[in-house]
Amino acid sequence: xxELARDRPPLAGGVRVVAIEGxxxxxKTSLAEALAAVTGWPVFHMDDVYPGWTxxxxxxxxxxxxxxxxxxxxxxPRWRRYDWERGRxxxxxxxxVVDGLIVEGCGCGAAEIRPYLSTLVWIDAPAExxxxxxxxxxxxxxxxxxxxxxxxxxxxxxALHTPWEYADVxxxxxxPW
Numbered sequence: 001x002x003e004l005a006r007d008r009p010p011l012a013g014g015v016r017v018v019a020i021e022g023x024x025x026x027x028k029t030s031l032a033e034a035l036a037a038v039t040g041w042p043v044f045h046m047d048d049v050y051p052g053w054t055x056x057x058x059x060x061x062x063x064x065x066x067x068x069x070x071x072x073x074x075x076x077p078r079w080r081r082y083d084w085e086r087g088r089x090x091x092x093x094x095x096x097v098v099d100g101l102i103v104e105g106c107g108c109g110a111a112e113i114r115p116y117l118s119t120l121v122w123i124d125a126p127a128e129x130x131x132x133x134x135x136x137x138x139x140x141x142x143x144x145x146x147x148x149x150x151x152x153x154x155x156x157x158x159a160l161h162t163p164w165e166y167a168d169v170x171x172x173x174x175x176p177w
Contacts, residue, residue: 002038004169009118010118011118012068012117013072015097016099018101018102018119018120021108021121021163026123027123041099041100042102043102044095044102046105054153056106056107057156057157067101068116079093080092109161114166120163120167121167122167122170125174
């Protein structure tokens with residue numbers, strides 16, 4: 001995976017952007033961390049920019065504005081982190097980027113973002129595996145009350161954007177990274 005990511009041309013300014021897409025619990029964060037360990041590239045988590053529990057669709061515009069546009073202009077991504085415990089926007093953050101960035105999370109493979117992605121990865125995992133992982137997360141108590149509503153947003157998003165159809169790589173989310 002790292003070799004593929006490095007071999008792809010940069011499409012967001014001089015930066016290679018790898019987007020890791022999939023439903024909640026599919027293994028996106030784990031893969032992003034493993035890829036970052038090999039490439040040395042920073043990871044941008046979509047969780048940081050969703051504007052609340054109903055914000056999956058809105059996050060696409062924020063990703064474009066706060067991450068993609070700065071990269072196209074030769075600048076580092078700068079975004080306003082969302083504070084999930086307080087339910088409101090928090091501090092502004094910056095991610096220094098050199099030649100590669102890994103973006104992980106639902107929404108990063110949206111049609112509007114795809115032209116700027118060097119590599120799009122889709123991770124698929126059975127619902128029972130994803131649910132077991134979600135139950136085991138450290139933030140499960142915060143996530144659980146919103147799980148069904150978030151899953152409906154995912155279904156709507158994926159019906160519209162079908163990122164797996166455009167993925168350069170489709171991975172089995174049950175396999176170890």
